[in-house]
Amino acid sequence: MDIRLSQCFIAVDDHDKALAFYRDVLGLEVRNDVGFEGMRWVTVGSPSRPDVEIVLEPPAANPNASSADKQAMAELLAKGMLRGVIFSTDDCDAAFERIQASGAEVLQEPIDQPYGVRDCAFRDPAGNMLRFAQRPGK
Numbered sequence: 001m002d003i004r005l006s007q008c009f010i011a012v013d014d015h016d017k018a019l020a021f022y023r024d025v026l027g028l029e030v031r032n033d034v035g036f037e038g039m040r041w042v043t044v045g046s047p048s049r050p051d052v053e054i055v056l057e058p059p060a061a062n063p064n065a066s067s068a069d070k071q072a073m074a075e076l077l078a079k080g081m082l083r084g085v086i087f088s089t090d091d092c093d094a095a096f097e098r099i100q101a102s103g104a105e106v107l108q109e110p111i112d113q114p115y116g117v118r119d120c121a122f123r124d125p126a127g128n129m130l131r132f133a134q135r136p137g138k
Contacts, residue, residue, distance in 0.1 A: 005052055010128055011059040011077050015040050017125040018056045025102040077126055084129030092134035096120040
């Protein structure tokens with residue numbers, strides 16, 4: 001049996017700002033942009049990984065979420081308290097320079113971690129933490 005990641009979800013509060021970051025800064029391609037019942041989902045992915053997609057969705061996109069739940073999710077997103085994503089890269093320092101030049105909030109400059117990767121971290125326009133990790137020997 002072969003199990004692989006197909007999609008993951010990142011909550012965003014402004015799809016246009018998210019697209020400017022994920023497409024224009026990170027270089028991901030837009031694979032789908034769908035509106036439904038007043039919400040919008042945008043799917044992006046790396047051109048080198050056509051089998052993996054990131055869905056940029058509104059916080060609390062579940063139609064069964066109560067107003068209080070939607071408000072709580074929006075507040076957590078605004079604080080940067082929702083889980084982030086770790087991207088792999090073959091050049092952490094180059095990724096850092098490119099993303100920093102875009103004006104993204106830096107959380108951590110490139111550093112060699114004791115667990116064997118070199119990584120850096122930023123916040124996306126919605127406040128999600130994104131890490132960029134380079135494995136040893138890359």
